[in-house]
Amino acid sequence: MKDKPLLVIINGLPGSGKTTLGKWLAVEARLPHFSRDGIYETLYDSLDCRMAGIPPQLGAASFAFLYSVAGNLLAAGQSLVVEGFFGKPELRTAEFLQLQQKHDFKPIQILCQADGQVLLERYLTRAGRADRHEGHQDLEWLEHNRERLLQGMLPPLTLDGPIVNLDTTDPGSIDYAAVLEVIREFQNDGTD
Structure with missing residues (x-):
């Protein structure tokens, strides 16, 4: 029987290093990201939202599109990495479980976390950069989520499979090789 594909889910608050980790894993594990x-x-x-305005369902549509792309790859037996701020754990868990019902996969979560004050500083620095995409409306989000950001971490999604907690407060101290080894071991464990 063919092994199930692996779905690496990188989750965490804004500024916790998810995209950096996702891009690195894509190269090192040779997985789509x-x-x-x-x-x-x-x-x-x-959708030319700069001129036309942001449709109220754009955020939900981006999650639906992510799950659609992931589902197509999983249906083909392809392992992959997805990353995002899955900040509504009950809703996102239900969405991933629905995806798993359609396309059976082995989930592994990497939960990026950091000191809350560090996250706030990173967030503000990123919000002020000229190359930051205008669609994120960072300062508006921060008005309603400052305390959440200062908590430094999110609860994990309620899925089967291992959870790797990764403290990104000091990026220089992250043992990326250990994270990669956990993924490779889980990918090659032969369980169905």
Whole structure:
């Protein structure tokens, strides 16, 4: 019987290093990588939201598109990495479980976390950069989510499979090789 594909889910608050880790894993593990923010930005630009305004369902549509792409790859037996701020754990868990019912996969979660004050500083720095995509409306989000950001971490999604907690407060101290080894071991464990 063929092994189930692996779905690496990188989750965490904004500024916790999800995209950096996702891009690195894509290269090192040779897996496709899809970012919820990347999809959001693409839809924002394609729909000309700068001129037409942001449709109220754009955020939900970006998650739906992420799950659709992931589902197509999983249906073909392809393992992959998805990353995003899955900040509504009950809803996102239900969405991933629905995806798993359609396309059986082995989930592994990497939960990026950091000191809350560090996250706030990173967030503000990123919000002020000229290359930051305008669609994110970072300062508006922060008005309603400052305390959440200062908590430094999210609860994990309620899925089967291992959870790797990764403290990204000091990026230089992250043992990326250990994270990669956990993924490779889980990918090659032969369980169905």
